[in-house]
Amino acid sequence: MLDTWLTRELGITLPLVGAPMGGRAGGALAGEVTRAGGLGLIGAARYNTAEWLDTEARTAREVGGGLLGFGLMTWSLHDDDALLDAVLALEPRVVTLSFGDPAPFVERAHAAGALVLSQINTVDDLRVVEAAGVDAVVAQGHEAGGHTGRIGTLPLLQEILESTSLPVLAAGGIASGRGLAAVLAAGGEGAFVGTALLASPETVGPAYARGRLVDAGSTDTVYTDVFDKARHQPWPQRWGGRALTNAFTERWHGAGADEQTLADAYTADDPDTGVVYAGEAAGLVTAERPAGDVIRDIGAQADELLARFR
Numbered sequence: 081m082l083d084t085w086l087t088r089e090l091g092i093t094l095p096l097v098g099a100p101m102g103g104r105a106g107g108a109l110a111g112e113v114t115r116a117g118g119l120g121l122i123g124a125a126r127y128n129t130a131e132w133l134d135t136e137a138r139t140a141r142e143v144g145g146g147l148l149g150f151g152l153m154t155w156s157l158h159d160d161d162a163l164l165d166a167v168l169a170l171e172p173r174v175v176t177l178s179f180g181d182p183a184p185f186v187e188r189a190h191a192a193g194a195l196v197l198s199q200i201n202t203v204d205d206l207r208v209v210e211a212a213g214v215d216a217v218v219a220q221g222h223e224a225g226g227h228t229g230r231i232g233t234l235p236l237l238q239e240i241l242e243s244t245s246l247p248v249l250a251a252g253g254i255a256s257g258r259g260l261a262a263v264l265a266a267g268g269e270g271a272f273v274g275t276a277l278l279a280s281p282e283t284v285g286p287a288y289a290r291g292r293l294v295d296a297g298s299t300d301t302v303y304t305d306v307f308d309k310a311r312h313q314p315w316p317q318r319w320g321g322r323a324l325t326n327a328f329t330e331r332w333h334g335a336g337a338d339e340q341t342l343a344d345a346y347t348a349d350d351p352d353t354g355v356v357y358a359g360e361a362a363g364l365v366t367a368e369r370p371a372g373d374v375i376r377d378i379g380a381q382a383d384e385l386l387a388r389f390r
């Protein structure tokens with residue numbers, strides 16, 4: 081039994097959160113993670129419509145049994161916060177507001193009954209989200225898949241744990257019970273799991289993405305902004321995205337090309353150019369497996385490892 085602030089607060093059995101992953105984590109994936117005992121979050125991307133969110137929320141609830149959560153990118157809400165309203169209308173139990181200052185949005189999320197968690201990448205970020213009134217923080221390390229900061233998960237987790245009285249979770253590179261056990265033994269309340277779920281049949285996204293992840297090893301990722309530029313995604317410069325390497329990153333990462341050149345060279349449906357965001361835990365993903373099995377195995381292995389100390 082892995083009993084933490086997270087499991088008690090949400091009434092779940094495993095201190096595991098299916099990470100919000102825009103374009104990859106919809107209702108089916110989130111629901112399976114929740115059904116397995118964690119909480120699966122739906123990744124709400126800027127291009128998602130209220131209809132899409134509604135459909136995915138229904139699926140997540142049908143599969144997972146009621147508990148619902150979404151992850152949003154805070155910087156994108158500063159221009160247009162309609163996505164937050166659409167999400168809160170669905171009465172989620174958890175909302176993550178990551179990458180930016182959530183101060184303008186936390187009170188609204190609380191009023192709608194949601195717990196607010198923020199993924200953070202530095203101690204300065206911690207101070208910003210503490211001041212905004214979030215309920216818990218997630219130390220997200222450089223090895224994470226998708227957009228992230230520049231400090232590794234383990235040093236960041238230790239620094240954040242030493243610096244706050246808020247509950248702290250970890251994200252980035254956690255793909256087995258060994259990773260979860262390390263986080264819990266360090267004093268964390270749980271872990272976000274992203275990459276480990278990305279070879280699951282319940283993911284959405286391009287057909288080639290799961291196979292490319294299974295074939296990739298832990299040295300086959302790159303932290304880059306070339307895909308944001310190629311896809312005209314206006315991410316603030318401080319956050320790069322970790323993706324699997326391919327012919328596109330070999331040619332363009334670090335080449336200093338302008339946004340239009342990159343956009344002209346980019347084709348989403350071609351695996352040689354299309355982006356597959358994934359983290360260094362890619363080396364631990366060796367088969368396409370149902371999300372529920374992945375989550376249950378991580379929980380059981382962590383429980384077994386931690387039993388050594390009981």
Ligand SMILES: Cc1cc2nc3c(=O)[nH]c(=O)nc-3n(C[C@H](O)[C@H](O)[C@H](O)COP(=O)(O)O)c2cc1C
Nearest residue numbers: 099101102178224225226252253273274275357359
């Ligand atoms: C494909 C992909 C898409 C992601 N999209 C988002 C997102 O929309 N919002 C967000 O807060 N984090 C996003 N992330 C980051 C994850 O929430 C999480 O921090 C990360 O997956 C944890 O590291 P791991 O991949 O090593 O498990 C994404 C990650 C991946 C791999």
